[in-house]
Amino acid sequence: MAVVDRRQQVLQAATKSFSLFGYKATTMDQVAKIANVGKGTIYTFFTNKEQLFDEILREVIMDMKLIAEREIKRERSFFDNLHHVLDALLEFRSEHELFIKLSQESRDFGTPQANEGLDKIENVVLEYLEREVEHAITQGEVKPCEPKIVSLVMFRLYIVLTAELSNVHVPLTKEQIKSYFHLFLAEGLAE
Secondary structure, eight states: OOOOOOOHHHHHHHHHHHHHHHHHOHHHHHHHHHTTTTTHHHHHHOSHHHHHHHHHHHHHHHHHHHHHHHHTTTOHHHHHHHHHHHHHHHHHHHHHHHHHHHHHHHHHHHHHHHHHHHHHHHHHHHHHHHHHHHHHTTSSSSSSHHHHHHHHHHHHHHHHTGGGGGSSSSOHHHHHHHHHIIIIIIIIIIO
């Protein structure tokens, strides 16, 4: 008979519950029911809902870091690598139901924990971008600039082109996104 990893079972159930109901509406009773364990089993691993949520976020962030590391190929240009990484991370985000629910909960209810969770994830992406901008500066691929500011502008621009623009315009293809991203950041608008 297979040994069941109860902790992992609880984490999977909690991820499902947070993805379905959001942070605010998830209860330890729901997690226990989905995991098919007693509520006491959850408390042997996690002291409260906040700690359980933080562990799920930690795992998601680790997955995102692995995706970014996998996408970077030093033989490619900075902008090609940037596009690959952001595309992979945003695809991961769009497929991960937890992101969708947290974004909805943050927008609709302003739940502090949902906001904090999204902020943690965004900060990891921004720190990663900042390091890549610094690397590109040292390699002479990007003009000397403030990496923190540039990484934030890049990240926001990518979100606008991939997600927010579709609210007022026909969604762009990946190639169009790449083209606009390159136009705004690498070439500039001036003739």
